[in-house]
Amino acid sequence: MAADFAGRRLAVLTSGGDAQGMNAAVRAVVRTALALDAEVYMVTEGYQGIVDGGDGICRVGWDDVGSILHRGGTIIGTFRSRDFRERQGRRRAARNLVEHGIDRLIVIGGDGSLSGLDAFREEWPDLLAELVESGDLSKEQAQEHSMLMGAGVVGSIDNDLVGADTTIGADSALHRIVDALDDLSSTAASHQRTFVVEVMGRHCGYLALNAAVAGVCDYVLIPETPPGPQWVDRMCAELTRGRNAGRRESIVLVAEGVHDAQGEPITAHDVQGVLKERLGEDARVTILGHVQRGGSPSAFDRWMSTWLGHEAALAALGAEPGDQLPVVCERNGRVGRLPLVDAVRATREVPEAIEVGDVEKATSLRGDTFGELRDVFRDMSEPPRVDVVEAAPRIAVLHAGGLAPGMNAAAFAAVRLGIERGLDVVGVTGGFPGLASGALRSLGWADVEGWVPVGGAELGTRRDLPHTQDYFQIARVLEDQDIRGILAIGGFNAYQGMHHLWQERERYPAFRIPMVLVPASIDNNLPASEISIGADTALNEIVDALDRIKQSASAAQRCFVVEVMGRHCGYLAMMGGLAGGAERVYLQEEGVTLEDLSRDVARLRSSFADGRRLFLAIRNEEANRFYTTDFISRLFAEESRGLYDVRQNVLGHIQQGGNPTPADRALATRLVMHAIDDLAQRVEAGTSDAEAVGLVQGHVRRTPMAHLFDDFDLECRRPRAQWWMTLKPVLEAVSNEPERQ
Structure with a gap:
């Protein structure tokens, strides 16, 4: 990365409530700025640190932000500063920054913290004028730093910034909540008990709604949809229906800031009282509280926060006097910039819309995904039917390809949404061979109870593809079973196999039925979708393993070479490297040469000679057929000259194991909802369209089967253009320490 900003000074602080992933963002800001030859300062205790000055503003180097990716909270502290809310406090803050030569500031926090940055920037010229008049600053100092520039980054587990799809900490908080729900579900089932769980989200139901979908809760109360006068009747009816259907446990989720349509607050204890009075239930209340903020950040909150911090540093260092302050955020699967003042203003419109009962405006401000999840949860928690209607059209659901965590969640959604939409969902055991053998x-509704939180695939999955000799038998099964449509959930073999069946429609009339593909592969290498079900879970398994591997080296000087899955797709390697703090990532997309390895050896020797204690290299399993993980490890060890030792780890199938993450559960539900809707419409219309449903730049996209492989490298089994490769400069900025002068 070119050193374009020599002499510029940048400060970073965290403010407001803490959020997992803040440390990743701070690390990225510091290292990106250093890579650009800027001077970087960290401010401790939020805005209070610049008000107090002194040791609260300290210059930092590369190693000062080492080994913090895995840590929750924020290492530089946060504080809700009363002093900064007063003009006198902001004047002191301006003086302290200017005395350090700082006129660029990055604030990581919620909307209140970002509003404070905007107000500070607006007042900056007047504050400096007052300081010059009082003699606290010279005219030269004021002229040299006449404008405050910078950027905001949203750190909030509530995920409440309008315009951003996800904010720092929200995914990790969702992990905490869903883990708790999974644990509560098992104890509740043991006693046939109901739990009422309160989660955070004062004006935003993101955590409650996503957790309700991922945790398969019976009912959810969120601020954006204030429950009407009949909410008690509806809730009790659904809990009763679930018990009558054989469910042993019930969970009601309540967002902390929910009010009814008359503006009266509804607490978890209120719900508990209703259940006792109306149903005679001895419901238990669990208030998760600040445990939602705690713990190590998820893989997403590490790599995405790193990307956000990198972009924030570029924005702040590249800003010119008079530029509008941006807030850097994740939107549509990418990192971009929004006008800070507009984003904050829109965010504050949500509670205003809720207060006046404008449900549609509040929901629309939260974005399309929020509305989709609200609708799909309503469909599954308050369905018009739970039994298959007589003579319902039959659709088959099958898995094919490698196992991906979240397949069960997808099959669960297919069955329940299919029944709700008037279909008879038929499960195929064992992929294409199972389809051929009948x-x-x-x-039924109860058959898939308990599937969502479980890894693996209850329907089974096989890598076998249907061949010419199988087509007749498959066609006969489809005809005999009166199958009117097929939903295939799986990896590349599922896509290739269904494409084969689609191509044989002229010869086999039984194949002239609607077909829909849904991506499920930890490799994340499928056409027509930027993310596949299972990839997020695999990435979290990798990051958990890397944390343990790195911890094992705490008392040694060691280089680790870790191999991850992905075949010819380097997604897991790249994102694992970003989230795990790797210094080097070997990708099949870039290849590995002897010259590359020679440079890496020189880098290892130099850095360990300068005091490095740990070096982590991540290798995609197919990065190079000759330069294997074992070869690279032996090479590094042979050339170490006693400066360090080398260990290798092949993570293997642990990447396919584990229970699906909340993100994979929600993704499976969302994509399958669209797939089932399309199948139901086409079965009713009698058409035979075939397509793949995927997520591209945050939006659901449908790709006709005829164009499925248009932009796909069939030899390497990956898309020709992979969005995540644009993160290579981010990885280089945070992993390659500039040469010390």
């Missing part, structure tokens, strides 16, 4: 069975 291993099919109708699945």
Whole structure:
């Protein structure tokens, strides 16, 4: 990265409530700025640190932000400063920054913290004028730093910034909540008990709604949709229906800031009282509280926060006097910039809309995904039917390809949404071989109970592709079973196999039925979708393993070479490297040469000679057929000259194991909802369209089967253009320490 900003000074602080992933953002800001030859300062205790000055503003170097990716909270502290709310406090803050030669500031916090940055920037010229008049600053100092520039980054577990799809900490908080729900579900089932769980989200129901979908809760109360006069009746009716259907446990989720349509607050204890009075339930209340803020950040909150911090440093260092302050945020699967003042203003419109009962405005401000999840949860928690209607059209659901965590969540959603939409969902056991052998069975509402939180695939999955000799048998099964549509959830083999069946429609009339593909692969290498079900879970398994591997080296000088899955797709390697703090990532997309390895050896020797204690290299399993993980490890060890030792780890199938993350559960539900809707419409219309449903730049996209492989490298089994490769400069900025002068 070119050193374009020599002499510029940048400060970073965290403010307001803490959020997991703040440390990743701070690390990225510091290292990106240093890579650009700027001077970087960290401010301790939020805005209070610049008000107090002194040791609260300290210059930092590369190693000062080492080994912090895995830590929750914020290492530089946060504080809700009363002093900064007063003009006198802001005047002191301006003086302290100017005395350090700082006129660029990055604030990581919620909307209140970002509003404070905007107000500070607006007042800056007047504050400096007052300081010059009082003799606290010279005219030369004021002229040299006449404008405050910078950027905001949203750190909030509530995920409440309008315009941003996800904010720092929200994914980790969701992990805490869903883990708790999974644990509560098992104890509740043991006693046939109801739990009422309160989660954070004063004006935003993101955590409650996503957790309700991922945790398969019975009912959820969120601020954006104030419950009407009949909410008690509806809730009790759904809990009763669930018990009558054989469910042993019930969970009601309540966002902390929810009010009813008359503006009266509804607490978890209120719900508990209703259940006792109306149903005679001895419901238990669990208020998760600040445990939602705690713990190590998820993989997403590490790599995305790193990307956000990198972009914030570029924005702040590249700003010119008079530029509008941006807030850097994740939107549509990318990192971009929004006008800070507009984003904060829109965010504050949500509670105003809620207060006046404008539900549609409040929901629309939260974005399309929020509305989709609200609708799909309503469909599954308050369905018009739970039994298959007589003579319902039959659709088959199958898995194919490698196992991906979240397949069960997808099959669960297919069955329940299919029944709700008037379909008879038939499960195929064992992929295409099961389809050919007639291993099919109708699945009822209760048959898929408990599937969502479990890893693996209850329907089974096989990598076998249907071949010419199988087509007749598959066609016969489809005809005999009166299958009117197929939903295939799986990896590349699922896509290739369904494409084969689609191509044979002229020869086999039974294949002239609607077909829909949904991506499920930890490799994240499928066409027509930027993210696949299972990839997020695999990435979290990788990051958990890397944390343990790195911890094992705490008392040694060691280089680790870790191999991850992905075949010819380097997604897991790249994102694992960003989230795990790797210094080097080997990708098949870039290749590995002897010259590369020679440079890496020189870098290892130099850095360990300068005091480095740990070096982490991540290798995609197919990065190079000759330069294997074992070869690279032996090479590094042979050339170490006693400066360090080398260990290698092949993570293997732990990447396919584990229970699906909240993100994979929500993704599976969202994509399958669209797939089932399309199948239901086409079955009713009698059409035979075939497509793949995927997520591209945050939006659901449908790709016709005829164009499925248009932009796909069939030899390497990956898309020709992969969005995540644009993160290579981010990885280089935070992992390659500039040469010390």
